[in-house]
Amino acid sequence: MKLTVIGCGYLGATHAACMAELGHDVLGVDVDADKIARLSVGEVPFFEPGLSDLLRRNIDAGRLAFTTSYPAAAEHGSIHFIGVGTPQQARGLGADTTYVEAAVDTLVGHLRGDHLIIGKSTVPVGTAAALQARIDARTDDDTTVELAWSPEFLREGFAVEDTLRPDRLVVGTDPDAQCSAAVAVIDEIYREILETGVPFITTDWATAELVKTSANAFLATKISFINAISELCEIVGADVSTLADAIGHDNRIGRRFLNAGMGFGGGCLPKDIRAFMARADELGAHRTLGFLHEVDAINMRRRTAMVELVERVCRRELIGANIAILGAAFKPESDDVRDSPALSVAGQLALRGATVTVFDPKAADNARRMYPMLHFADSARTAVAAADVVAVTTEWAEFVHMGPDELDPLVRERVIVDGRRCLAPHIWAAAGWEYHALGGVNRSHSPARTTRVTSDNPHARARLKTI
Template sequence: MAAPPGRSPEGALRVAVIGCGRVGATQAALLAAAGHDVVGVDVDESRVAALAAGDVPFHEPGLAAPLAAGLSGGRLRFTSDVAAAAGARVHLVCVGTSTRHAGAGARRGGVEAALAGLVPHLQPGDVVVGRSTVPVGTSRALAARVERAGATFVVQPDLLRTGPAVPHALDPGRVVYGLPTDADGVVTPEGEKARALLAGLEPHAPAHELPAVVTDYATAELAALATGAFLAVKASFVAAVTVLCEASGADVAALADALGHDTRIGRRWLDPGRASGGGRPTEDVRALVAAAEGLGVGRETALLREVDAVTVRHRVALVDLVRDACGGAVAGRRVAVLGAASWAGSDDVHDSPALSVAAQLQLQGAHVTVTDPRALDAVRAVAPALDPAATVAACVAGADAVVLATPWPEYAALDPRPLTALVARPWVLDACHVLDPARWRAAGWTYRAAGRR
């Protein structure tokens, strides 16, 4: 018997993943591991070649095994030809939409380009899923283009937590479906069919076992941005009270514990080490501010503008601590920065607090050496003025100040005793609040962390 349209002989869905960066490649590999027939499409030829060879072209723990299994089992392939998406029943658009320095329009342009290539290959009944974060109001126009091909557009935002993508994809915590609705706000029959189809597609536990929010396009668009922005609000609050702790002699870590035991608040994202912001939450704040201004309600989002400003000021305050420790100026001093990635477990340096601090110190005349377990190639590409070091020992050699700026576990576990003999002056700024102050002080170091005793 011939396989039904859009399904493999085994009955699994045929899926096309458009955009094979960190999110897309993870989705493709896990869906293939779950038994679906998957083709990944990306315009980056080198990325396609690496993934097709079973090599993960970025640091993503846990991805290599499902990638290899999908390739060896014949259920997964990668190509730069979008025509390979023809015949798939579901098309996941996972194009990267970082705003970088190009403004909010960068979030939309890549998705529009991807759809322009995909639409000619769609068939009636196909489902196109927008996983990319886009400006509020974008999806309605995207849906109109998809609907002209007889397909249905669904917004299913990537609610990715900062950290490894594989565990999150397997346990996202909830699922949001942004579906087409009629004039009365009721989900259309096509939307209901698309939701039923997608409920069996997730690589994690069946969707009915997770909290599912069924809503319209605009609400689903906002869900992704508001999630990151709210986390940034919590982090900026910690940054603000850190200043109070620094001035009053209070301890911000103990304060965070006191707040976190209140079930209305919770301890997560109150870690003092998050006060410098960075990564997607910071970016989502800026995107929400841009959306509000575009809709004429920018005044009502003044809080979010201040959130961004607070995190920036916290980074400046870290630089001030180093400068004060160096006698009021860092010009001619050697500063070692441990960590460059935006967060531990990644090689992504976009909006990295560590690189922001390093760059500010370098601009003030310091000789800045940076090390990182995974992100040194990115440092060389985006910050060539900084001096990369392959090891911690090489990084801290001759340093007048050491800054722990990304909370990699191997840095938190460092033994300070052998490092004491390598530095010019044993002074450390724990920007991540992960070191044991007593241990470092016992080894002869002056330990500093904003808002800590």
Template sequence: MSVVGCGYLGVTHAAGMAELGHRVIGVDVDAAKIATLAGGRSPFFEPGLDELIARHLANGRLRFTTSYEEAATADVHFICVGTPQLGDGTAADMRYLDAVVETLAPYLVKECLVVGKSTVPAGTAARITSMLRVLAPAGESISVAWNPEFLCEGKAVSDTLHPDRLVLGVPDEQAEKVLREVYAPIIDAGVPVVVADLPTAEVIKTAANSFTATKISFINAIAEFCEASGADVTVVSDALGYDARIGRQFLNSGLGFGGGCLPKDIRAFQARAHELGVGQSLAFLAEVDAVNLRCRERVVEYLRKQCGGAFTGRRIAVLGAAFKGGTDDVRDSPALYVANLISQQEGEVAVYDPQAIENARRAFPNLVYERGVLEAANGADAVAVLTDWPEFGTVDPDVLGEVVRSRNIVDARHALDPARWLRAGWNYIAPGRPALQPALVGTV
């Protein structure tokens, strides 16, 4: 099989398919990325992925190329390119996916199955089918299926090899048969399989991401109410989590969601609804988006209050640059959004992240980057925990207190033990926990 597009999804999928026993060729137009992969390393940080790549390069199941012609001999082609938000709108930018189809199609001279894994607007598979009918020599012998991914960065290898479900969007029984053969070891292990038509498979992915985003924004909206009412959002979250209808996952209040999927996917879902004439059906997602962005502004306001009302002449230590722990991905990172906003308001921002420093530096060269927590906090007027890396939860408040200028901290990810930090003399703020910062009740 071929896997076209060697980003977070494509590389993980290619290595995972090799782990299942298939012969896989990964394709990407970025020659530098392909060289890195051919050398046995992933171009991004993902736990366990380098080992998988190296193992299957060595046994010959996995290789990488920039040549579409070389990849065209595969029986199954997985398309794994990004579908980012359009620069001048909210809809998905389909140029990269279309470019793959247009480039690959002239080389498809035999019967094969083209499988989309990218997150796309409903109706994309039908459009791709029409394109291949016209552009590929094999034409009518090519089938298109949609097999959306449900990977979480930081545990993408596990999610690939041990998914909670497989969604097979297929046009006919033959395409389903091929995909069942591809995933036979996973299916044999008892993973649930959902077989659907093409548009249903496309909607399943966007609906899943939209529900996740809604759940995160819901608890952050509750956190705002908790601050006004004196309640503790962490206890509310735990209590809700015991309800089998709700569940505890994604009920962690704080800085909200970011990354390359949820923000752009909920916007693209709304855009497609408007195109189909049912915009009001997904109108609530606009508020989901608004609540999420408001979380970032609220954290900036917490820090501004700790700095006496202005950032001018103040140093802020930002712990975290990746959009979440376990990855070096800084796409739409809430942490960097906050850091950059403080910088724009004349604050000096010092950032530390265990994995994402180089990516952050490329995205925001105006910020200061340090090599450790203590270095970032040296002389700081306030410290902000903005990414949920485990190491931040183990920081000693007494040790950190020796290097800062003022013992102010905003725990935007609820990563710290509040009692321990309060005992050490810190002015501790966490979203939705007003009892720990009574001066903020009703003010933010």
């Protein structure tokens, strides 16, 4: 099928490449000429494992191309995905949908005949209905444009896998439409995927919009719940990791996303739960999502807790102390530093007078642009040179794997703070290091115990089993 993907950022570029991988003829569209030029030669402007190979393979096969031209998109085909960003408003908690509106308005102005627009962006409930009204007001009598909403559920670091092997597909259409071709068209687009047994959920616009925001709100709540419990564990000397293991064996709860530490960040969870709260307020449901305010507050508190822990264990005054920060991305397998807990911690330590040196395997350039006042190293070894405290803030594999003997000759003080509870404390303690973990006592990696899986990242899970 001939498809276009409007918006070639993280979501759009991944979706375009994956649709081409399914055999479709895909044209990606973006207003950023530099981004389009890079994508056109197979260069991904961000880090996402596996995407560059997918991109180049389908460009070479002639199934994937990129342009800045909306007229070209209108001529290319009759099915158009919308994958532009919906950032948090500059002055408010709500989602800024102006990019979605602009993309739809511009595209519709060039459409003739019958077309289907499929929204992928995360939007507040009610957006699709408002967009269909805008579309209807801008189309000629000889043109029909139907709107469907099919939210994305991508995890950074696993976006290709999540697109080609999703755990479900959700499609919402106009509940008042007497005849809709959208479901049949989308069924054909994803036929190869659906034949593997992936659940295909068809519903109305509002439900589809709420599915995505509700999923993110639930995950955020689960993470903040275990971090709230970790605050109690710190007070009483309990082990929050063992606690999480124990309650995670309950099938009603599950172990995933119960990893205590510095909390969540990135371009989705923080802004999506805030937009969800803001939309509920607009709809008059002021109390319905009030608990998300505390979810957000708990999450932000963990960053301050990490800063205070580093300051507390540092053997000299924080002013002038050398602090090594290992990790800048909000999660491993990503170069995304939006709302990164790691960089928030690094910035706060610098403001308190510490000399902060940051290393991240993939996110250093993005971090440097956002926090130019920090020092950045080109390796972990360089970052920890003469460090008074080494703080692990992103659970990259190389940090999980690093041994005390690698750092011993480099640091000034053998003090390590595990902000992600991803290290084996008994190994560091046995090597003479002072080990501290955000969340209190960490007994889970005792040699006499079964190794605990501590990460939601499958690659990290496999690596942790070797420790």
